[in-house]
Amino acid sequence: MKIAKVIVDVPSNSLNKAFDYVIPGRFSRMVEKGMRVVVPFGPRKIMGFVVEITDESEAENVKEIIDVLDVAPVLTEELLELGNWLADRTVSLTVTALQAMLPQVLKSKYKKEIVRRTEEMLPEPWEFLFQGRDVIPFEEFANSPISYHQLQKAVHQGDVEISYVVKSRITKKFVTMVRPKRDSIYLEEALLDLPKNAKKQRKIIDYFLAHPNPVEQNLLCRKLDTTASTIKNLAEKGLIETFRKEVFRNPFHDEDIERTSPLPLTDEQKNAFASITASIENGKHDVFLLHGVTGSGKTEVYLQAIQKVIEKGKEAIVLVPEISLTPQMVRRFKSRFGKNVAVMHSALSAGEKYDEWRKIQQKKVQVVVGARSAIFAPFENIGIIIIDEEHETSYKQEDQPRYHARDVAIRRGKYHQCPVVLGSATPSLESYARAIKGIYHLCELTKRTNNQPMPQVDIVDMRKELHAGNRTMFSRNLMEKLEDRLLKGEQSVLLLNRRGYSTFVMCRECGHVNKCPHCDIALTYHKKSGRLKCHYCTFEEFVPSVCPSCQSSLIRFFGTGTERVEEALTKLIPEARVLRMDVDTTRKKGAHEKILKQFGEGKADILLGTQMIAKGLDFENVTLVGVLTADSMLHLPDFRSSEKTFQLLTQVSGRAGRHERPGEVVVQTYTPEHYAVQLASEYDFAAFFQQEMKMRKSFQYPPYVYLALITISCENRAMAIQSAQRFAQLLLKMVNEKTVILGPTPSPIPKINDKYRYQCIVKYKYEPKLAHFLRKAANQFEEIRRKYGLQIIIDMEPYHLM
Ligand SMILES: Nc1ncnc2c1ncn2[C@@H]1O[C@H](COP(=O)(O)OP(=O)(O)OP(=O)(O)O)[C@@H](O)[C@H]1O
Ligand SMILES: [Zn+2]
Numbered sequence: 090m091k092i093a094k095v096i097v098d099v100p101s102n103s104l105n106k107a108f109d110y111v112i113p114g115r116f117s118r119m120v121e122k123g124m125r126v127v128v129p130f131g132p133r134k135i136m137g138f139v140v141e142i143t144d145e146s147e148a149e150n151v152k153e154i155i156d157v158l159d160v161a162p163v164l165t166e167e168l169l170e171l172g173n174w175l176a177d178r179t180v181s182l183t184v185t186a187l188q189a190m191l192p193q194v195l196k197s198k199y200k201k202e203i204v205r206r207t208e209e210m211l212p213e214p215w216e217f218l219f220q221g222r223d224v225i226p227f228e229e230f231a232n233s234p235i236s237y238h239q240l241q242k243a244v245h246q247g248d249v250e251i252s253y254v255v256k257s258r259i260t261k262k263f264v265t266m267v268r269p270k271r272d273s274i275y276l277e278e279a280l281l282d283l284p285k286n287a288k289k290q291r292k293i294i295d296y297f298l299a300h301p302n303p304v305e306q307n308l309l310c311r312k313l314d315t316t317a318s319t320i321k322n323l324a325e326k327g328l329i330e331t332f333r334k335e336v337f338r339n340p341f342h343d344e345d346i347e348r349t350s351p352l353p354l355t356d357e358q359k360n361a362f363a364s365i366t367a368s369i370e371n372g373k374h375d376v377f378l379l380h381g382v383t384g385s386g387k388t389e390v391y392l393q394a395i396q397k398v399i400e401k402g403k404e405a406i407v408l409v410p411e412i413s414l415t416p417q418m419v420r421r422f423k424s425r426f427g428k429n430v431a432v433m434h435s436a437l438s439a440g441e442k443y444d445e446w447r448k449i450q451q452k453k454v455q456v457v458v459g460a461r462s463a464i465f466a467p468f469e470n471i472g473i474i475i476i477d478e479e480h481e482t483s484y485k486q487e488d489q490p491r492y493h494a495r496d497v498a499i500r501r502g503k504y505h506q507c508p509v510v511l512g513s514a515t516p517s518l519e520s521y522a523r524a525i526k527g528i529y530h531l532c533e534l535t536k537r538t539n540n541q542p543m544p545q546v547d548i549v550d551m552r553k554e555l556h557a558g559n560r561t562m563f564s565r566n567l568m569e570k571l572e573d574r575l576l577k578g579e580q581s582v583l584l585l586n587r588r589g590y591s592t593f594v595m596c597r598e599c600g601h602v603n604k605c606p607h608c609d610i611a612l613t614y615h616k617k618s619g620r621l622k623c624h625y626c627t628f629e630e631f632v633p634s635v636c637p638s639c640q641s642s643l644i645r646f647f648g649t650g651t652e653r654v655e656e657a658l659t660k661l662i663p664e665a666r667v668l669r670m671d672v673d674t675t676r677k678k679g680a681h682e683k684i685l686k687q688f689g690e691g692k693a694d695i696l697l698g699t700q701m702i703a704k705g706l707d708f709e710n711v712t713l714v715g716v717l718t719a720d721s722m723l724h725l726p727d728f729r730s731s732e733k734t735f736q737l738l739t740q741v742s743g744r745a746g747r748h749e750r751p752g753e754v755v756v757q758t759y760t761p762e763h764y765a766v767q768l769a770s771e772y773d774f775a776a777f778f779q780q781e782m783k784m785r786k787s788f789q790y791p792p793y794v795y796l797a798l799i800t801i802s803c804e805n806r807a808m809a810i811q812s813a814q815r816f817a818q819l820l821l822k823m824v825n826e827k828t829v830i831l832g833p834t835p836s837p838i839p840k841i842n843d844k845y846r847y848q849c850i851v852k853y854k855y856e857p858k859l860a861h862f863l864r865k866a867a868n869q870f871e872e873i874r875r876k877y878g879l880q881i882i883i884d885m886e887p888y889h890l891m
């Protein structure tokens with residue numbers, strides 16, 4: 090008897106282990122490790138992953154597998170093992186970790202149903218509900234007058250049963266193909282037998298005599314100006330036949346991408362390339378930090394290293410941040426490696442993502458370029474892993490499992506004995522510190538490939554502008570330069586950093602700010618609806634006409650949105666053609682691409698946008714970059730705010746002067762003396778690193794220590810506080826004496842969705858079993874969780890202390 094050990098999809102800490110199931114005879118040859126199966130679990134049918142197959146089981150009453158969902162494993166041995174590691178490290182459920190590695194369509198979806206269990210007459214309302222059927226969708230019950238209590242009773246008496254049907258969401262796309270059924274001699278004869286007036290049928294036979302390969306039916310119809318029914322006629326005569334073929338969707342329209350060849354490398358590039366290649370050749374796991382100024386040709390180094398890997402018959406994973414996964418970036422990889430590239434990012438539909446994933450699984454490609462989750466690409470012979478813009482916080486997943494792609498990359502790099510390359514113009518302090526210590530190999534690219542100097546940065550003190558009587562959001566310096574570019578026919582990029590900003594409503598008389606009654610954060614004004622909305626829950630209200638606190642009618646909107654900047658800009662320079670790129674204008678699929686394409690084609694003079702324009706853009710005609718408010722990020726309650734400001738200013742400055750003409754940058758700020766602003770304007774990463782490390786040391790922040798954030802939330806406030814206190818006490822007993830536990834304190838957002846939130850922060854230098862301790866402590870609260878809906882969120886090395 091064969092037994093499968095299955096990790097089941099139930100969201101419970103106490104069930105976070107593999108369960109035994111018998112593999113029934115009819116499935117005996119089908120079930121393999123890494124496949125998804127459907128198994129009975131209590132009264133339910135649920136999805137699970139087979140993680141092991143053995144010959145015996147110690148459990149009693151072992152049930153049988155009901156169904157097998159895959160024909161080939163969806164998770165490799167390596168990924169199964171990685172899932173365990175990931176779950177341990179992030180304190181999450183194994184099943185959650187395994188699901189994180191798969192495309193959306195392969196994640197289970199259940200249909201909840203109510204099944205009739207007895208032939209006997211049921212109470213009236215039930216009979217009315219079933220209306221002669223044996224199974225009804227759960228929603229029908231929910232909309233009926235039968236109460237939940239009655240349902241419980243009926244289940245208890247064995248009258249009905251609740252079942253969960255796993256719905257497989259796999260959608261494959263098929264096309265109809267046509268091919269000749271007989272050889273050409275036969276076809277030629279048949280041609281003679283066809284009636285004279287069967288012109289269309291003749292055309293088709295002629296076509297296949299010239300091109301005997303299968304062709305897509307639609308294409309054939311278009312080419313020969315014929316129809317499906319003509320094809321059907323010929324098929325009935327036995328001359329040709331149609332068949333269905335599975336196709337991969339091609340959302341990139343990449344048939345027309347021109348191929349590029351490797352560029353001769355600069356000396357600096359050569360050095361970096363040589364070190365990385367040595368590691369590839371020797372099959373050695375090294376981590377490289379490729380620190381190169383913007384425009385120094387990091388991407389070219391990646392491309393040539395990947396070329397080496399492909400030549401060795403191995404595979405490459407390239408991670409780029411979601412927002413820089415622009416068509417420009419994708420194009421650079423496709424134009425070098427053609428169809429050998431799969432692309433994975435969130436703008437693709439679920440079906441498209443699944444297709445790209447299968448190209449990897451079926452070994453149809455050797456390169457994947459994608460956002461964070463592409464790190465789980467099911468390659469089995471990886472030769473290099475590259476993380477571009479390694480400092481980007483989007484590499485950390487903010488949801489279970491809360492992993493960092495960099496850690497996963499290094500883990501996989503060790504397994505495959507291949508190099509991991511971290512690239513950035515502004516490395517994270519964590520990575521740079523490791524490079525300086527010699528844990529990573531540091532490769533530096535200090536010059537731009539065009540040998541142009543870095544763009545000159547002017548810092549403008551906006552306080553002085555105000556004193557000089559300029560009340561607009563554009564300094565005189567910036568206006569002059571914008572107008573100058575307009576005259577010369579050159580382009581400008583304007584960054585409005587909205588992170589930390591919102592359009593909120595404040596009373597000028599008493600300073601009252603309208604806040605969400607459920608979440609305790611300022612409501613955001615939405616111009617279109619004229620309403621105030623909460624960004625954490627669904628609460629919204631009309632803008633009050635008088636202040637709720639002092640009855641004054643002097644209510645004002647604060648903060649600046651891109652829309653208002655655009656309005657102001659077009660008033661000041663009416664002749665400028667402005668393109669706006671922010672969450673509002675890019676919501677539609679493909680909108681992002683369209684705006685960039687328009688800008689690239691010179692259809693606008695100014696591109697105005699949020700963070701999403703700061704990265705990866707490479708436009709020949711851009712010679713001016715303006716930053717409207719450098720400060721907005723500087724004053725966030727976050728120990729990384731200086732680092733983030735430095736990174737953003739450096740990145741956006743790097744968009745100017747990337748080609749022949751030199752670039753200029755204007756940075757507007759209310760705190761021109763701040764070291765992050767100053768040093769970014771001098772492109773002095775090393776000095777910034779020194780200064781910032783001093784701060785981190787004196788306040789004991791990463792990378793000098795590690796952090797773990799525990800957030801405990803509950804509708805019952807007392808229960809939340811008590812639990813947080815108890816959690817801290819439990820933990821304190823387990824950790825070593827050097828480890829510090831801060832809190833519990835109310836979270837920076839003390840209430841979300843009517844749940845009170847408290848947090849503890851663990852600061853530690855060496856605590857190898859911390860994840861285990863945290864899980865152990867959290868497990869003590871299972872009962873309170875069930876009774877009061879208490880929630881405990883554990884975030885190892887968090888990016889947001891919210
Ligand atoms: N060896 C080379 N010779 C000539 N041109 C090069 C070379 N390497 C790269 N380039 C070109 O220089 C420009 C900048 O290179 P690339 O985009 O690779 O830099 P990067 O460091 O990745 O930039 P960023 O970090 O700013 O996105 C590109 O237009 C690229 O085609
Ligand atoms: Zn007021």
Ligand SMILES: [Zn+2]
Nearest residue numbers: 605608623626
């Ligand atoms: Zn709210």
